[in-house]
Amino acid sequence: MRTSFDLAPAHTAKSTKSWLNDQGVGVLDWPANSPDLNPIENMWNELKATVKETWASRPPQQCHKLITSMPRRIEAVIKAKGAPTTD
Numbered sequence: 001m002r003t004s005f006d007l008a009p010a011h012t013a014k015s016t017k018s019w020l021n022d023q024g025v026g027v028l029d030w031p032a033n034s035p036d037l038n039p040i041e042n043m044w045n046e047l048k049a050t051v052k053e054t055w056a057s058r059p060p061q062q063c064h065k066l067i068t069s070m071p072r073r074i075e076a077v078i079k080a081k082g083a084p085t086t087d
Contacts, residue, residue: 020027035041076085 017027030037073085079085
C-alpha cells in the first residue's frame with residue numbers, strides 16, 4: 001500500500017516514518033501546501049464559482065424582502081422562547 005503526505009512536521013517525524021515503514025506503507029513525497037495536487041481545492045474553486053454565479057442571479061428584491069422580514073422573525077423567535085418557528 002502507498003499513501004502520500006505533505007511535508008508538514010507531523011508527517012515527517014521519525015516516529016511517524018518508522019511506524020509507517022513497520023506497517024509496510026510506502027509514502028510518496030508530496031510538496032507542502034501544493035493546492036495544484038489537492039483535488040479538493042479544485043472542487044472548492046468550482047463550488048465557490050457556483051455560489052457566486054447563483055448569488056449574482058438572485059434579484060435584489062429577494063435580499064431586501066429577507067432583510068425587511070427580520071423584525072417579524074425576531075419577534076416570532078422571542079415569542080417562541082427560542083424554539084423553532086413557522087414564520
